[in-house]
Amino acid sequence: MSAATAAAGDEARAASGGTNPWAIAMVVSLATFMEVLDTTIANVALRYIAGGLAVGPDEAAWVVTSYLVANAIVLTASSFLAELFGRKAFFMFSIALFTVASVLCGFAWNLESLIAFRVLQGLGGGGMAPLAQAILADSFAPAKRGQAFALYGLAVVVAPVIGPTLGGWLSDNASWHWCFLINGPVGLAALGLMHVLLRDSPGAAEARQRRRKAGIRFDLVGFLLVATFLGSLEVVLDEGQRKDWFGSTFIIVFATIAILAFVAMIPWELTRKNPVVDLRLLGRRQFGACFVVMLATGAILIATTQFLPQLVQEYFGYTATLAGLALAPGGLVTVAVMLVIGRVMNLTQPKYLIAAGATMVALAMYDLTRLSGESSFWFFAWSRIYIGIGLPMIFLSITAASYEGIAKSQIDQASALINVARNVGGSIGVSFAQNLLATREQFHQSRLVEAVTAPNPAYQETLRAATAYFVSHGTAAVEAQRQAVAWIGLQLQTQVAYLSYIDVFWALCLLSSALIPLALILSRTEPHGDAPMAH
Known part of the structure; x- marks a missing residue:
């Protein structure tokens, strides 16, 4: 071992209170992985949840949106609470609350109880993401922080890849309850390791004392x-x-x-001198535009993560596992593209990468408007791959662009707001898409039913052919006609669903396209090596 390497190791250990910083990085990444996993693991299981709790798919969407909103709310307060109580204490409290709430979700007896426990889970999870980055920054010497954040970033990116497939497999082979119960042992392990390994840095303790002496209170x-x-x-x-x-x-x-x-x-x-949300940041053209872009990107990401599994399970007969696998190739592509974009960002202005990413996502949404009854597994998988190419361009570039012109004292606020935008956007996106789907189903139903009438020759011919088919398979004439009418009704409902989903994808396509000119008005930026990462 060289003298320089030994010195760097000693410096890193000093920053982490004598504990091996890579052990801390592993524990922090494990906790973050668990939290991010829960933003997607339940999406594929929503059909099972709806059936198990005797509610409709639109009501089951609360399972996703309640978590995202609670997560976003606590993000605004996490920085202050961490300084007030100490990063270790608040991080451990967040993990404990998340773990207990996860187990309670697994034992939920109706939709109301599940939503309540998901809110608690979101409150716990929202405190973990920003603290994880601060802990890593304190634990590692400056020269090693890039590698530590790379490990953290890998956990953030891989979790959404695994989430849908794992959630689908658990739902198919055990029950949807295990999508939440699985967090129990992982959370306990993370909590125990965090208690043993983590120490609050002297700098953090001093900052906490200064804040208390200054009389700065929580808003x-x-x-x-x-x-x-x-x-x-x-x-x-x-x-x-x-x-x-x-x-x-x-x-x-x-x-x-x-x-x-x-x-x-x-x-x-x-x-306020110390506002929980610094609205002045949103008044800046650069940061305000980045906030809107992240809001819309979160809407597209979470809405498609819910709607694609819902579509293929309800109308293409996919199992939850297969629905999760349809999303998996896109997740793998996201990991690969993130590694490339991390290098390209040093050569290209973020606004051009954001515009390119929005273009790719818009094309992915446009591709989904070709939906038909003949659509195959790879039709859905390729649409997710296109999204997987575009989203890393936006997410990584937003980080660089949003911190341009931001004072160092405002970085924590800016980081929280960007993460809030992603979660709130995701929640609004799911609700908007669900409402649009229901509205368009009513519209297409009323239009198509107009053609299914006795005087319509096309309807009569279809009814005659379907009746003849059932008679040829041994059904009595009267019963065959009833079956033919029911079959025509089923085909009509399926066509209504296809047309309605296509309308939703068109709306998301237009939303993605609107981000392109918004990205191009952003200012040129300078590199920010220590900027926090949005996830």
């Missing part, structure tokens, strides 16, 4: 306003279609609460 009012706004908005988006939107007093009440919380939040946060 509780701002936090409650943010939570009220996001929570009420999600209720409106998820329940609006089922409750006839503003024809329902329930929806009117929650919409009013969301508007009042949003209106009150703006002046309150703009006048």
